[in-house]
Amino acid sequence: MIARTVGRLVLDVVAVALIAIALLMLSGRMAVQPVLSGSMAGYAGRGDLVVGSDTRTDSLHVGDVVLFAPPTPYETPGNHPVAHRIRSIDTVDGRLVATTKGDANAQPDPWTLDLAHTRTAQVHLVLPSAGWPFIRLHLLATPAGRMTAGLTLMASGALLLLVGRRRRRPSDEPWPPPFESDRASVPLRQDAPAGPVPEPAAVPVQPSRRCPSAEPLRSLPRHPGQRAGDVTGIGHVDPDCRQCGPTMLPGRAHAAGLVR
Template sequence: MSRPLTAVRTVAGWLANLLLVAVVLGCAAYVAPGLFGYERYVITGGSMSGTFEKGSLAFEKRVPVAELEVGDVITYLPPADSGVSTLVTHRITSIEPGEDGTRVMQTQGDANPDPDPWEFSLTAPTQPVVAQTVPHLGHVFIALANPQVRVLVIGGPAALIALLALRDLIVALRSHTPPSRPHTPGTGGRIPGQAAGGVSPA
């Protein structure tokens, strides 16, 4: 086997191993937070710029609504009459007692000059509160939301590993193949030691 071909196969093997490790670590990063009670949210806007930027990944822990305090950063769905139909991650700026015993809150993005133009009460017993953010990691989750990207990221390394395994199998089979027996030319029907014409040497 030539040295260049061996080097190419070695590099391909290392690349496959690195891709496999990356996929395993990515899966662990995707699953592990949930095992510890954290929820993940991708920051898709810039209203909290300066605290965390667009494209960050926020890890949030659920706490009882009764324990929320001014200054907590929460991810919630604004009231229906707010005109906002997507989740918002903003800081609580005020908490006031409501008429029915609920807590009426108002939030504001750290990069916004004014509070959000709505007040709301949380009906669920618990609420996700931002515990930690990781810059730029949210872009990875946004990309993985695309099915074609998922196929490329997961299927690509898997296909490469399968090809390398097939290559190793072929090499192993070739190394264990018994050598072919040499071909012995025929004698033309003559008895060994007998000269042509049927006359034995004297």
């Protein structure tokens, strides 16, 4: 039960993260790029997916890994961004310039970045092997490809959320057995006596007192107090009958002899 709950929580977190990344990609505030070489092996290998956010120049520090497009004449095919680590930051002629280097490279990069004129995105997340689909499909190399990648990530996150909600629905299990058949499996209380449960004591039923005047009219003479046409269909009802006394009830109950 705990493992299932943890799994659903992880699934929800991944889904929300994918949707958030897609929204940031489509808004232009986040850079998502696959790693095409092994120059950063140990931090991000070929086929990994790096995720970075646009960062102000004055907030960069030595040791940060940043995504950037190499300056002329060192452009990459398709002007694909490179993820390298900042090696130094200096001020030259009033401008901040930085040098970079790949962790697996023996020499630093041959260029110098003018941070005031270079768009940089600081890398915050590395997703192992998640960049291969983008490499195979040649996505993220063009604006249309980046939009397609963002929509794909959003659809993937929505699909994960849908799968999580379907797993939370109760399973189609049959209804439990009726109470009468299930009652036998309920254990008795510790203080309950062993053996069969005794039947409840019968309540004595007092015989009813039937009014003599309630006998069928066809088998007995008419009551002295009965007027012609006063027939109930069961017996005669006379409110002034002294034989009934105070036990007489009005209506058909008395006429049927149900008075107790």
